Amino acid sequence: MRCSRFMLFAGLLLAVFCRLPHARVSAAEPSSKPNIIYIMSDDMGYSDIGCYGSEIDTPNLNQLADSGIRYTQFYNTARCCPTRASLLSGLYPHQAGIGHMMSDRGHDGYRGDLNRNCVTIAEALRPAGYRTYLSGKWHVTKKIDPKSDADKKNWPLQRGFDRFYGTIHGAGSFFDPNTLTRDNQYISPADDPEYGPEQQANGQYYYTDAIADHAVRFIQEHHVDDGEQPFFMYVSFTAAHWPMHALDKDIAKYAGKYDAGYDAIRKARYEKMIKLGVIDPDATELFPIEERLKETEFWDWDKRNMEVYAAMVDSMDQGIGRIVGALKDTGEFENTLICFFQDNGGCAENYGRGPKGKPRADKPTLEPLAKDYLQPQMQPRQTRDGYPVRVGKGVMAGGADTYIGYGGAWATVSNTPFRLFKHYTHEGGISTPLIVHWPNQVKRQGELDSTPGHLVDLMATAVDVGQATYPKTAHGGQAIKPMEGKSLAPTFRGQQIPERALFWEHEGNRAVRMGNYKLVARGAKGKWELYDLSNDRSEQHDLAESKPAKAKELAAAWQAYAERANVLPLNPKRPK
Helix, strand or coil, rough: CCCCHHHHHHHHHHHHHHHCCCCCCCCCCCCCCCEEEEEEECCCCCCCHHHHCCCCHHHHHHHHHHHEEEEEEEEEECHHHHHHHHHHHHHHHHHHCECCCCCCCCCCCCCCCCCCCCCCCHHHHHHHHHHHEEEEEEECCCCCCCCCCCCCCCCCCCCCCCCEEEECCCCCCCCCCCCEECCCECCCCCCCCCCCCCHHHHCCCCCHHHHHHHHHHHHHHHHHHHHCEEEEEEECCCCCCCCCEECHHHHCCCCCCCCCHHHHHHHHHHHHHHHHCCCCCCCCCCCCCCCHHCCCCCCCCCCCCHHHHHHHHHHHHHHHHHHHHHHHHHCCCCEEEEEEECCCCCCCCCCCCCCCCCCCCCCCCCCCCCCCCCCCCCCCCCCCCEEEEEECCCCCCCCEECCCCCCCCHHHHHHCCCCCCCCCCHHHHHHHHHEEEEECCCCCCEECCCCCCECHHHHHHHHCCCCCCCCCCCCCEECCCCCCCCCCCCCCCCCCCCCCCEEEEEEEEEEECCCCEEEEEEECCCEEEECCCCCCCCCCCCCCCHHHHHHHHHHHHHHHHHHHHCCCCCCHHCCC
8 A cells, every 4th residue: 555645545446346245435424423543552652752752753643743632641551451451441451351461360350351341432432323443453352263253252343343454462473463353354464365465565564554554444445335424443553562573664764863872862852851841850850771771782782672663663653644644535634533542651571682592594494384374373483484583682673583572771761751661550651642633623733731541531532522322231231331431522622621530450560640649559569659740750759658648548549449440359360
């Protein structure tokens, strides 16, 4: 999908008539209800896009921010699948059955499958006349290798989506992703008649491009097939989750960009964030990066990891630009609410960063894979053309035969100026940008908004602006838990929403925010720490001992939440 927009649309229009028996051209007036597009990136930190402080080139997100609102105190849930469960359901993740990851830990809050006590945004909007689309990562079911249709009960089409292209599992190669699926059927990226080399960037499959290109396809085919209806689309990128995989043309753009090192890049981001107004220098300290996280012996290797990471973010932004272009081409841009956010903070996991790795072979050493071979593993053993996949220090990231994460020092840079990372409920683990853009309704162009918000608010927002009715029962009469969030729509007009407490728990890491005060603990046995975020958002000055009454008040609020929201027992282990 690299030709001009006009040629692309004409080709897709022809494809619709040739390929889809139900295709029709509607003469009806467009819907007065807005289209809604929620775009989420993966394993990115608060400062990783240009309009929040980064040196990475993200012109399309920057433009959406310049014409919309940037929220500076919005939150996710600290981890990939709990965030997806919370976003989709409008509940805290344990209430939706996914308090941890995709395994059953023997308690209702930890089943590892999206439960039937919730509805997804797609299920809530469909009765209001919306068509529903998903392109990208799903990751809210443990049934990734289904033996029957019953095993697919929590796949996208069975949870309210009309069309789906993406992966059921949570991580994988960007060049050969496992569990790649169209609608309900696994497909091979090397043997896909609907998305072959002629549609791919330089004839090469790259998952970030594929996600964006299918989002474009859904917009354009919706315009032809169902233009009288509004649509909801969830675009769930896997960039910039490990492995550090990117196209050569994008990596080349960042060659030498990180030569100055971790501290210099982080300081430059901090200063840019202050200049942009994203952070208050009086409320955020730029504390040192832990020395133990810095790579010294293999610096050129680790510098390369960040160059590839930047290329991944850049590629995602290019895809978002194509999505915006498709909206403009179909006349839907003005009446589309676009929200961009992230699933957790930067990732300090050391995947692939072990002992020194092996050099690349001069030629393939394994048999090539058949085109229709379905990749079963998160980390493939080999590339399609027969090169072994390599990990370890010194293995230069980027290509399909590598599988490397970017590590704790760069994750600290990503999370500038906050503490800790993905997994943790300190600000570095749960803070996300939120960009809101909707020309028909959002007139606060380029403004910053400090309203504290949470992913649970996005269900409430969709139901509000989509004029939908959130159900009390669904799935054959099953009782549905009430929404936990508040619609953000009043803030689009500069109004306030009621102040409320926000809660977190993941792997024993837990937190509650009420007003400007936040109580947070690291690990199930960690002691409570208390911070006044109005003057200490980087969480450096613990007030738990000096303000014991406030700490006690917030701890009681968290305990009440944990008891009602299926959080307890705290961080249970898998049954043996």
